[in-house]
Amino acid sequence: MSTTTPAADPATTATAGGTASAPPELRVGVIGLGFAGSTHLDAFQSLDGARVVALAGQEPDRLQELGTSRGVDDLYADWEDLVARDDLDIVSIGVPNALHHPIAMAALESGKHVFCEKPVATTGDLAAEMVAAAVANDRVLEVAYNHRRRADVAYLASYLADDPIGEIYHARASWLRRSGIPGLGSWFTSRRTAGGGPLIDLGSHVLDIALHLMGEPRAVTVSAVAASALGRAGRGGGSKARAASDGTHEFDVEDFASALIRFDTGASLHLEAAWASYSKAHEDIEVELLGSTGGVRLHVDDYATDDTLTLYSDVAGAPTVSHPRVHVPAGHHRSVIDGFLRSIRAGEGAAAPRHVGHYGEYALHRSRIVDACYESAATGHEVELDGAGE
Template identity: 50%
Template structure:
């Protein structure tokens, strides 16, 4: 049942000035019926620059001052992960709708508290899983929904970087602030893609391992070898640099997940998925964020194996995420269970870290029961 008193234009506040914050801001301004009213972030020069560039009249150094405004309809949360829950909950409890960057939170428990706040406040909560809106993923989603792969029984999902630790010594490499390393940062995207493409199957068990071999030695950052000496000695690196997980899904399917910020693998940034189905297969392989020629469909033509390379577009990314979120705010069910997919991903990532720590397979039903105790 759509809410009847949706104001126009919708008044938006964005918290965070990094890639995520600017991307949200830009994409709101490309939509009709939206006014960017407030922006918050710690970097004073960047705050002023973005404020001028995007004509945002109210600028704040702290998120609390932005969320305290009583004239905002929407808050976008684009901060380090440890601030997702406090900002999202405060915004929801004061009646704003929330678009939160991935991951929804550092843990399943935190994600649950955000989803509960959305339910109690009857406000929309969505998580920005922008890679669903890539051109290759859109084509593959339609192909799978058409039944052309048959029953998909095994998926490999990975995001690997040769030397791509973001912000060595910043919030990204702090366990407390980020909640984890490449698994929660990059793995969450490809885990999301796999579950989304498979139609949200339940995950029964997880067996995972994590490694921290290069990061703690100051290796694997986005720095040239000659710059390594410039990384401060003792820079905290508290998270994994490689994670791998094997998941058993309902219906007998399996999912192999791998995520790394730094490994001795092929150079650059490489993410994608491989899907094996009873009637066909598919592979998305994205090298350094390219979008052309990234999808292969494996099928039989006249009884012989064939590969199809569909003609692709770049896709819309955050533009579609923001548009879909605004549509839900305007027309969605205020009594709906919002943010559930973000919550499911957070619980699965918890299970991966628990499995890696304990060195054993973890059942998702046990995990949920333990959290409920």
Template identity: 45%
Template sequence: MSNQQPETLKVGVVGIGWAGQQHIKAYKGIEGVELVAVAAMEADLLASLKDEYAIPHTFARWEDLIELEGLDAVSVAVPTFLHAPIAIAAMETGLHVLSEKPLARNGVEGQAMVDAARKAGRVLDVAFNHRRRGDIQKLKGIMDAGELGRPYYAKASWLRRSGIPMLGSWFTNPELAGGGPLADIGVHVLDYSLHLLGEPKVLSVSAATHSELGPRGLGGNARYSAMKSSHKFEVEDFATAFLRLEGGGTLILEAGWAAYREETDLLDFTVYGTDGGAELRAVGASMAPVADLRIFKEKDGENADYEVVAEPGRAHDAVVEDFVNAVRGGPQEWGAHDGSVALSRALVLDACYRSALEHREVAL
């Protein structure tokens, strides 16, 4: 691909699970973008999507897709262990890459992806769609305006009662997934929390992981367990981490696929600042388009709390649109999209898993 941007951006998608289908829909909705190819192993579903979205080329092998002449960019929406090999090969071919989260199984693979993006001079973005929630963006605006003062403590979580994804699938194999809920949904919590807090550097972590329900065949349900395989349950089903931040702040994270708690999933964020506080609660987690958002303030010695109403976010539509805009921005824009933010998240997760394994605080 040359540095001269074509009028029509030609894109492909690798993977047609839930995430891959979100990318397909998003690309089809952007003017000047042509979805020319999709690669996946599920032949029947691939044929159905080819007809539904009028996709010119379909492949069983991703290697064939990235060699397609005239292709400009590709979305990688496959199991985590495939992110690095596909993304690196695509960037070496000259393609821009939008990868699903997490960036990779670990920081070593993530660094290799970032290095490949920098060497090729191509965009590497990662789909952190939850920071694009309307309520999180609204809270971000309030915090950036200084309304809460300096944030010094935050607590955030994504918790499920019976939400182990595809119990017995690649999700529960550490070699394929890189980890359990901390890597799967916890990376979203980590991302939107640090995003809201203004990207403070994480100095150290102290974490614990638990695997109490999954190994006993508990904690899955029809919604999350659509696929069975022979993989044992070898990851955590609950994780918690205490993060020390530059400037003296602290952040506590919780990520759980399964626990004896309320039936409805919860995604939340609480922050205390020197001039105010905030609490965001999405009961229903990702299925709740708008969270309850309350701001806690004081005026003239009296409580001056108020509720904020936000619009639903655009999730993957916004993520894909951002990626397309970055690619269209040309070489002067590409360097700012090298995957380094996603790499920083991967390094924090690595430190959390090491801390849990060694029962000690780990410095980054």
């Protein structure tokens, strides 16, 4: 169901002489030392054909420790000094959401490919500028939708490619937590630095999975609600709450959002995201597709790696439920970054094919949908999406 055409594998491309030629090593600068940045660093270092040569982040001890343990010599406190280098092919962005746009723009405009954490930007307009810069400079812009790379999601995509559930008329996608506001009081819970709460944070992932499995329909209208009853009261932070040094918890984003999205295909999607909620939720990712002749459900409880899939159909006229056994290995970021490196290689040469998404187009569509959700929740009205075809 995906519209993505896999890029050619450069490692298996033979030269005219019949021998495989190793492509030149791509030089990478990684920005950010938290979960995202260190995961990018390890993923790039583990892949052939790329090498991290520069690292930036604002925790000096962690910077030194990562530099030493991962063999990166050039270390910077500020992203500007890393991006200013003229010997990097790739900039990898693992920093607070509001910094994605300025870093990506500087990197793309100076001729570097960009691997960016989700959400691609804090607003759709900023995401559109990033895509335009990627197009203008013919650089790959890839976004870390790592959960889509789960083996169970890949299994569903390949199952759906054979059209076993007929016309998909509705989907449900949610990521719901009982008590898991990340960094309550940190950049995560400030609209200025994060752009929003669980909708832009967790919702980005399950929206991505649903759109991917539905075959990338274009959103036409959105109606959404949002609430922040727990976070504003300093509740729901779980064990990972990071109070500010003065003990306060800045919180001006939602902790819960729910949306109904209609698509140009006539299908619809109920999207829900919660960082915290007094509910049966634990740490639940769920994506369910309803079709005219069958259905599928992905349910990942607390990052489970087994028993996540259910297929619904009729067999010989009887309602039937099956549970394909698909184990989900770790390394989803590594898988996205591997695809990113292949896109770069496939894009080298004037006649090389660009696959859809080469310049971050998927991420832009998701960003427009999230924007529309926030606008609808703020105004209390359904929102039509303008640039549905951009």
